[in-house]
């Protein structure tokens with residue numbers, strides 16, 4: 001703790017960006033220009049008293065190993081705040097963890113929230129940051145932060161399109177002059193591909209596999225378009241008929257068949273946002289293309305599939321897993337040019 005005080009205490013300007021993700025929460029420390037925290041968005045609470053017992057890595061470790069009296073909660077689900085008191089406790093814990101207890105110079109905090117959070121939830125998030133010691137707290141929606149973090153200059157009078165495919169939700173937005181012009185948030189994203197694979201393997205191979213195995217399959221042989229050379233992976237699970245452990249070989253074509261509907265739902269929603277985009281901004285997007293970011297966009301050939309169906313150039317952000325949190329940190333320098341920013345001050 002004392003070490004943290006010396007490390008942080010003499011720097012008067014302190015600002016952080018926080019990406020409250022469904023799976024993980026990331027914190028970017030602007031003055032250090034790096035991500036200083038990346039922990040699971042999990043909180044362990046006492047079932048009866050609702051007291052918070054652990055947060056982040058420690059809480060995730062407790063899943064499945066704790067007595068019945070302790071439950072592990074993911075306060076954000078499908079990209080929205082499902083449990084607001086616990087989200088507040090989690091934000092406080094992470095801010096304190098970054099700055100330590102002996103924090104004399106209060107930080108400025110920019111928190112990313114999904115596009116569709118309610119006014120009440122916004123207030124809860126802002127108040128949590130203030131009561132955790134922030135001097136000023138701001139909110140920015142994930143898509144705009146993702147655009148900034150992907151290197152797009154959102155303050156100009158040109159339209160840019162960003163598609164942020166996270167674990168629980170996909171945010172699609174057209175941004176110009178610092179504000180969001182058209183946007184849509186859907187509950188289909190990276191985690192749906194895992195569920196699709198679980199369902200496919202169960203139906204076609206009578207094999208029960210877990211979400212983590214499915215995620216591994218997705219990252220290894222998943223592709224949004226047929227691969228030139230078929231790839232295979234050995235998959236271990238429980239045979240539904242015999243009840244015994246079994247190994248099968250799964251092909252990349254099968255994985256594509258499993259995830260194709262979810263991929264196409266994302267593509268079709270991007271097309272529907274393009275259809276609602278004012279013509280002048282649409283013309284800019286024709287020139288500049290679409291930027292895809294978020295972990296879900298890392299499936300091989302997803303940008304090509306998107307380009308095939310939109311007939312536009314599509315680029316993958318350089319730091320797809322981190323662009324939201326980096327953008328949140330960068331947004332603190334751009335408060336004057338950003339519109340639609342909520343703020344709370346001590």
Ligand SMILES: Nc1ncnc2c1ncn2[C@@H]1O[C@H](COP(=O)(O)OP(=O)(O)OP(=O)(O)O)[C@@H](O)[C@H]1O
Pocket residue numbers: 020021022023024078079165166167168169170189190191215218219222294295296297298299300320321
């Ligand atoms: N190399 C990869 N290939 C395919 N998918 C990946 C890869 N790496 C991560 N993912 C997927 O990305 C998703 C997580 O992305 P990200 O960390 O951007 O989401 P999040 O911020 O936690 O979620 P949300 O924005 O919905 O709250 C998961 O579904 C994960 O399986």
